[in-house]
Amino acid sequence: MLIIGPPGSGKGTQAARISERLGVVAISTGDIFRDNVKRETPLGVEAKTFMDAGDFVPDSVTNRMVRDRLAADDVQEGFLLDGYPRTASQVAELDDILRENELALDVVLQLTADDEELVRRLLGRAELDGRSDDNEQVIRHRLGLYHDQTAPVVSRYDERGIVTRVDGIGTIDEVTDRVMTALKVAR
């Protein structure tokens, strides 16, 4: 399955819980990038400039990384992709990767929340974690990219009839309950 939503909608938060409850591996492109930035690998050095500006890391880099990750054995029993695909080109690439690995998508979970709530949450996270892309100007840029480029990605999956929408407003536990109920219906 995929989990898609604007920055701050709770993707990473809910992905960890879904992964634990369903026993499927959660793969977050943002987490992989941040880990590489921390370890100062060539991938991390390349990704950092884009991430700090709130821009997408180029598709060529991101696609190669996801292709490698989805070739691992642990995805065969199910997987949850968090934060990918985010562009039309990534949708096409993911279709190819899944076909080549004889994998299929069952559900695309979309988390929704309004922009002002998202800005509030991410500014709250900035105070706790000090993430370099969590300042108001960059947050608003990331939200703009979501609306321009990632919302159309959801429409592509809507045409395939596999999107389940969940309201991301409420406490983390409330959202998890909604997600688990929605997934039971969707599967």
Ligand code: B4P
């Ligand atoms: P991500 O790591 O995906 O960052 P994000 O969109 O901000 O989501 P995240 O998962 O961190 O936050 P969440 O909604 O869980 O990407 C970071 C960067 O990596 C991108 O900007 C880009 O540069 C690059 N990148 C990643 N994937 C890419 C791709 N496919 N192509 C190109 N570039 C890519 O939650 C955020 C906060 O909200 C948390 O602090 C949480 O505690 C809080 N929260 C969650 N649920 C809540 C609730 N119900 N109530 C209150 N607070 C809540």
